[in-house]
Amino acid sequence: MDLSEAKNLDVVMEYAKSIVEGRKIAGRELVQACRRFLRDLKKPEYDFRTKDAEFVIGIIERTFVHDKGEALDGTPLRGKPFLLEPWQKFIIYNLLGFFKAGTEERRYKEAFIFIPRKNGKTRLVAALAWALALLSRRSGATIYITAHALKQSKQAFEFILFNIKRMGEEESFRILNNNQEHSITGEMGDGSIYIEALAANPDRQDSLNCNIAIADELHAYTKPKQYNIIKEAMKAFTNKLMIGITTAGDDMSSFCYQRLQYCKKILDGTAPDEAYFVFIAKADQDERGNVDYTEPVQHEKANPNYGVTIRPEDILNDALQAQNDPQQRKDFLAKSLNIYTSAMLAYFDIHEFRASDREHKWTLKELTSLPIIWYGGADMAKMHDLTAAALYGEYQDIAVVITHAWFPIVAAAAKADEDGIPLFGWQDDGWLTMTNTPVTNHAEVVNWFVEMRRSGFKIKQIGFDRKFSAEFFRDAKNAGFRLIDEPQFFWRKSQGFRRIEQKAKSGKLYYLHSEAYEYCVQNVRGVEKTDDMIQYEKVDEKKRIDLFDASVFACVRFIEDTDKGKSTNEWLKGGE
Known part of the structure; x- marks a missing residue:
C-alpha cells in the first residue's frame, strides 16, 4: 500500500x-x-x-x-x-x-x-x-x-x-x-x-x-x-x-x-x-418494508450529509408532515430517506406480498403431494404480447399461486426495451417461455396445463375470457380440461382480487418467489366501487398485469366452485 x-x-x-x-x-x-x-x-x-x-x-x-x-x-x-x-x-x-x-x-x-x-x-x-x-x-x-x-x-x-x-x-x-x-x-x-x-x-x-x-x-x-x-x-x-x-x-x-x-x-x-x-445510503426497513420515518436515527442513516447540508430540524419537520398528510409520505420516503415506494396510482404494497411469500418454502414437487384442488386461469394476448397462465389452490388456509408467462420471441427485444419489461430475466429464471412464433401460440399454454397435470397437480377447472381465444378453448377441452367462461366483468373479478389481497395482508399468500408475478402486482391500479367491489387496470399503458389477472381468474374459479358446496374429498377421489 x-x-x-x-x-x-x-x-x-x-x-x-x-x-x-x-x-x-x-x-x-x-x-x-x-x-x-x-x-x-x-x-x-x-x-x-x-x-x-x-x-x-x-x-x-x-x-x-x-x-x-x-x-x-x-x-x-x-x-x-x-x-x-x-x-x-x-x-x-x-x-x-x-x-x-x-x-x-x-x-x-x-x-x-x-x-x-x-x-x-x-x-x-x-x-x-x-x-x-x-x-x-x-x-x-x-x-x-x-x-x-x-x-x-x-x-x-x-x-x-x-x-x-x-x-x-x-x-x-x-x-x-x-x-x-x-x-x-x-x-x-x-x-x-x-x-x-x-x-x-x-x-x-x-x-x-x-x-x-x-x-x-x-x-x-x-x-x-x-x-x-x-x-x-x-x-x-x-x-x-x-x-x-x-x-x-x-x-x-x-x-x-x-x-x-x-x-x-x-x-x-x-x-x-x-x-x-x-x-x-438509505434508512433501514423491516421485513415488511416499513421504516420508522419519524425517528432521527433513520434520518441520519439515510443522509450522509446529515448535519452538513441536511438540517436535522428541517427533515424532522418534513417527517411529521408526512405522518399527518399521507399524500406527502411517499415523496418523503423516496426523496429524504431513499426508500423505494410503489407508484402513487399502484394499489398494492408490494412489501406485504413479499413478506407473505417469504413465510413459505414449498417446491413444485412438494405441492403436488399436498391434498389441494387446483384451479386454473388464463389471460390470453390478442396478438403478440404477454400471455399468462396461473394455478390457484389453498392448503390449511394458505393460498398458493403458480404462474407462467409466454411472449413471442420476434417481438421480445423491442418490447423489453420500449416498455422496460425484464422479459429475458424472467426467461432465465424460468418464469417465462419465448415462443418461436410471431404471435401467441395458444397450444403452448395448453401444454403447460397438461404438463402441470401430468406432474401431479389436480386441476379441476380453468377460467378464461372465451372471446379472446377460441383455439385455446378447443385445445384445452380436447385435452380433457373443464373450461369455464370468465368474462372481464369487474363485479366478478372483484371477489378473486379481494381474496388475494386479504391473503397477502394476513401473510397467507405464496407465489413461489416469482419476480414476474411481483412485477405484475406492482402495476395494478385499483378503483374502489360500491359494495366493497373494485375495478382494476394497469397503472400505465406500458406496464403489464397479465400474471396477476390470470391468478384472479383462477381464484374466482376456486371461490365459485367451493361456494357451491362441492366435496373436495369426493373430487380428489375422482368424482364430480
Whole structure:
C-alpha cells in the first residue's frame, strides 16, 4: 500500500472503521460497503494506491468553490472552497485506489451511488467529472454527464462552467453552451479533456466514445438502453468508469430499482462482482418494508450529509408532515430517506406480498403431494404480447399461486426495451417461455396445463375470457380440461382480487418467489366501487398485469366452485 503524501487516507479509514464499529450511525448497506472496503485492503489480488485519489480530491478542493447555498448557521457559501466530506472521499478512494495487483488497471469499472436528495449529489457529479477529466487527460479524457432530461445534466455542467470562469481559465477552453451542444474542450500539453452534458438518448449510438461517464438521476431512466448505450461507448478503454448516481423513485419495475436490488446482492455477497463499487445510503426497513420515518436515527442513516447540508430540524419537520398528510409520505420516503415506494396510482404494497411469500418454502414437487384442488386461469394476448397462465389452490388456509408467462420471441427485444419489461430475466429464471412464433401460440399454454397435470397437480377447472381465444378453448377441452367462461366483468373479478389481497395482508399468500408475478402486482391500479367491489387496470399503458389477472381468474374459479358446496374429498377421489 502506497501511503506517500496520503493526507486524506486517515479520514477515509476513520470513516470506514467508525461505521463498521458502530461509532457512526449508518444504514445496513453502508455498513456492508465499509466492511467490504476494509476487507478488500487485505486481498493479495489488489494493490491499493493513494496517488490518484489524492490527486482528484486535491483538484476538487483547490480549484472548485460553491456557487450557491448556505451553511447551517446561515453563512453564505458562494465563493467558499468546495471541501469534500468524509463519505465523498471514501467514494473517491474506492473508485481510484484499487488496482489489479502488479498492473495499471483499476479494479472498479462501474459504480452505483444511491443517496437522497439535497446531499450535494449534482455538485459532486460536476466536481468528479472535472477532476477525473484532468486525471485521465493523457488518455484523451472524454467525459459524459448524462441524465434522463438534459436540464438535469446541464446543472452539473453549469457548475463546472461557473468554476472555470471564476478561475479565469475561460479562454483556455473551447466552450459550447447552446441549444445544440453543451461541451468543454481543452488541450493540456500532455493530454486533452472533453466534457459534455447529454440527455440519455438511446438513439444516439454511433457517435459516442468515452472513458468515463456519470449517469445522474437513474430513477428517471425509462429504458435500460439509456444507461447501457453510454456504458457500451467505453469498450475501447481499460480504465473506464461508469458511475450511476441517483435517489430512490416510485417505480419498482424500473431499471434503477432492479439495479439497486443487484447492488444489494453484491454487498450481501450473493452476487459477486469485483468490478462494481456500491455506495447505498438509505434508512433501514423491516421485513415488511416499513421504516420508522419519524425517528432521527433513520434520518441520519439515510443522509450522509446529515448535519452538513441536511438540517436535522428541517427533515424532522418534513417527517411529521408526512405522518399527518399521507399524500406527502411517499415523496418523503423516496426523496429524504431513499426508500423505494410503489407508484402513487399502484394499489398494492408490494412489501406485504413479499413478506407473505417469504413465510413459505414449498417446491413444485412438494405441492403436488399436498391434498389441494387446483384451479386454473388464463389471460390470453390478442396478438403478440404477454400471455399468462396461473394455478390457484389453498392448503390449511394458505393460498398458493403458480404462474407462467409466454411472449413471442420476434417481438421480445423491442418490447423489453420500449416498455422496460425484464422479459429475458424472467426467461432465465424460468418464469417465462419465448415462443418461436410471431404471435401467441395458444397450444403452448395448453401444454403447460397438461404438463402441470401430468406432474401431479389436480386441476379441476380453468377460467378464461372465451372471446379472446377460441383455439385455446378447443385445445384445452380436447385435452380433457373443464373450461369455464370468465368474462372481464369487474363485479366478478372483484371477489378473486379481494381474496388475494386479504391473503397477502394476513401473510397467507405464496407465489413461489416469482419476480414476474411481483412485477405484475406492482402495476395494478385499483378503483374502489360500491359494495366493497373494485375495478382494476394497469397503472400505465406500458406496464403489464397479465400474471396477476390470470391468478384472479383462477381464484374466482376456486371461490365459485367451493361456494357451491362441492366435496373436495369426493373430487380428489375422482368424482364430480
